[in-house]
């Protein structure tokens with residue numbers, strides 16, 4: 001018997017963590033947080049001391065906080081075993097854990113673990129995993145992998161976060177499997193990446209033609225770099241924060257993870273804290289790319305203050321915005337009216353996950369009997385689970401969901 005339990009992630013959009021149990025073996029797939037300041041039970045996965053004691057291994061798909069930042073909490077609960085991931089993910093994880101800890105402190109939240117735990121975690125690359133695993137690149141972030149495991153004669157495919165539409169990152173085709181745990185972040189919508197970029201170009205042209213500033217808060221890697229490369233090819237004034245430019249240069253060296261691309265050497269102005277104020281003065285029009293997708297940091301505040309009273313300026317939120325973050329608040333029109341904000345703020349998703357059609361296409365290829373959807377709430381997934389169930393697939397989506405096979 002194989003039992004898969006979502007300790008977080010299925011039926012919600014974060015704290016991804018799945019417990020896989022079979023023939024005396026117990027494995028945790030990812031161990032993430034919900035990017036909010038709230039009580040432990042809401043922010044962290046449903047882990048217990050008993051679960052921590054029962055685990056043989058923890059396998060991590062990629063470094064993002066919603067897949068890793070509960071690792072020090074798992075250590076607090078007593079887990080002392082190894083954490084397995086790609087070498088690149090192992091390198092990235094500490095900076096994401098630090099980012100999470102800083103975010104909690106800055107927002108006067110409490111950590112349910114000792115910060116020292118971060119340095120005590122033991123990582124190993126997946127070739128040392130005590131159970132056989134096959135993996136492939138997920139097209140979502142450097143180091144990100146999907147995994148195929150074999151248990152009790154069944155194949156289990158865990159996609160991690162997956163995107164076949166990245167301009168830069170390679171994704172490997174998925175193998176067939178009996179059980180599929182799949183990223184369904186954009187369930188209930190269909191997004192054409194090419195059209196999304198065309199819309200972005202249109203808005204950028206309008207805003208700059210009117211003399212305004214277009215703010216693009218993005219993650220400093222992943223989607224942020226995709227957008228930097230795309231925008232640098234357009235004939236528009238582009239101002240990009242230096243960490244995004246540096247990350248793009250670093251990415252161009254990661255030949256094993258990327259599609260061939262030309263690193264832009266011109267067509268943009270590099271911005272950092274020494275010259276930011278100069279470029280944010282009134283009268284300077286352009287597209288401004290900075291690495292803070294939810295606008296929680298001081299630089300984001302500085303950018304926003306420069307445009308808040310200007311009705312010719314705009315902000316585009318292109319990714320996930322957690323409850324309580326400035327990006328989320330600004331998307332609320334009532335909030336903008338109440339606070340006299342003249343700049344327009346809108347959402348335009350640049351894909352880094354699967355949409356409804358992607359999930360259906362993948363299911364057709366992977367041909368599973370059982371599917372667990374994650375990274376979107378139950379309401380968004382309801383149409384998809386219905387469609388899959390009609391195809392005689394046992395599909396589930398929900399908090400604390402289990403699949404027993």
Ligand SMILES: [Zn+2]
Pocket residue numbers: 062064140141161
């Ligand atoms: Zn991710």
Ligand SMILES: [Zn+2]
Pocket residue numbers: 016064066067161375
């Ligand atoms: Zn994720």
